[in-house]
Amino acid sequence: xxxxxxxxxxxxxxxxxxxxxxxxxxxxxxxxxxxxxxxxxxxxxxxxxxxxxxxxxxxxxxxxxxxxxxxxxxxxxxxxxxxxxxxxxxxxxxxxxxxxxxxxxxxxxxxxxxxxxxxxxxxxxxxxxxxxxxxxxxxxxxxxxxxxxxxxxxxxxxxxxxxxxxxxxxxxxxxxxxxxxxxxxxxxxxxxxxxx
Numbered sequence: 733x734x735x736x737x738x739x740x741x742x743x744x745x746x747x748x749x750x751x752x753x754x755x756x757x758x759x760x761x762x763x764x765x766x767x768x769x770x771x772x773x774x775x776x777x778x779x780x781x782x783x784x785x786x787x788x789x790x791x792x793x794x795x796x797x798x799x800x801x802x803x804x805x806x807x808x809x810x811x812x813x814x815x816x817x818x819x820x821x822x823x824x825x826x827x828x829x830x831x832x833x834x835x836x837x838x839x840x841x842x843x844x845x846x847x848x849x850x851x852x853x854x855x856x857x858x859x860x861x862x863x864x865x866x867x868x869x870x871x872x873x874x875x876x877x878x879x880x881x882x883x884x885x886x887x888x889x890x891x892x893x894x895x896x897x898x899x900x901x902x903x904x905x906x907x908x909x910x911x912x913x914x915x916x917x918x919x920x921x922x923x924x925x926x927x928x
Contacts, residue, residue, distance in 0.1 A: 754791065772809065784821075786834065796850070804837030804856065811842050814850035814868065821856045843878070845895060852887075863895045879917065879924040892917070892924050900924070 739753045744761035747753070751765050754773030759765060763781040771783070772791035782800040783789065790809035795801065799813045804821040807813070821837040838856040842848070846860045849868035860866065864876045867883035876882050879900070881891040892900040894910035894917065902908045906919040907927070916927040 778815075790844070802837070803834060805840045805842070807842045808844040808846075810845040812847040814848055814852065816851050817848045818851075818853040819856070820854070823856060846876075847897070863893065863897075865893045865897070877923050892919065895926075 738755040740758040741747055742759060742761040745759045745763045747759065747765045748767040750767045752770040754771055754775065756774040757771050759777045760779050762779055763777050765771065765783045766785045768786035769783045770788045772789055772793065774791060775789060775793045777783070777795050778797040780798045781795050784801060784803040786803050787801050787805055789801070789807045790811065792809055793807050793811045795813040796815040798816040800819065801807065802819050802821040805819045819840060822831055823838060825831070840854055840856050840858060842860045843862045845863040848854065848860070848866045849870065851868055852866045852870045852872065854860065854872045858872055858875050860872065860876045861878035861880060863879050865881045866872055866876065866887060867881065870883050870887040871885040872882065873886040876887070877889065879892050879894065880889045881893055882889055894900055894913065894915060896910055896912040898910045898912050900908040900910070900917055902919045908917045917924050918927050
């Protein structure tokens with residue numbers, strides 16, 4: 733795929749045929765975007781990033797060096813993937829009994845604004861909630877709620893973050909306000925949501 737005035741592909745990157753790339757997106761050296769992938773606008777793919785066949789990536793997504801986004805993974809707008817974090821797409825891999833093709837892949841969804849820390853691992857079949865934060869080195873084995881901060885192996889909720897990435901401190905009535913944006917949040921039944 734040739735460079736366009738609308739996006740940038742480094743000369744050492746490989747972009748297969750049948751790929752959609754949004755305006756302002758940058759694909760840096762030694763990265764590979766495979767057939768059927770769709771990249772939104774103003775994304776940044778760092779060095780040595782692999783985007784699998786038929787993967788959909790939203791707008792304003794940043795994928796740091798050495799990350800592979802395998803088929804079956806969907807990243808919504810504003811997702812951040814830290815350096816060398818890992819996705820999977822099969823739960824019981826065997827080289828002797830290969831499972832090739834989309835029918836074997838277990839889907840993973842990373843919702844808007846979520847941040848996945850360096851060297852974290854997202855086991856397939858889980859959903860990472862809106863604006864959630866996965867700590868560096870954590871292993872996610874179940875769904876992560878919106879706005880949650882999870883750490884450890886297996887990852888567990890230890891706090892809550894606002895859309896803007898500010899730690900939320902809830903009062904006795906379960907309300908918190910983001911110091912950066914003024915958006916109010918409510919903690920109720922172990923889940924956080926914005927107060928409209």
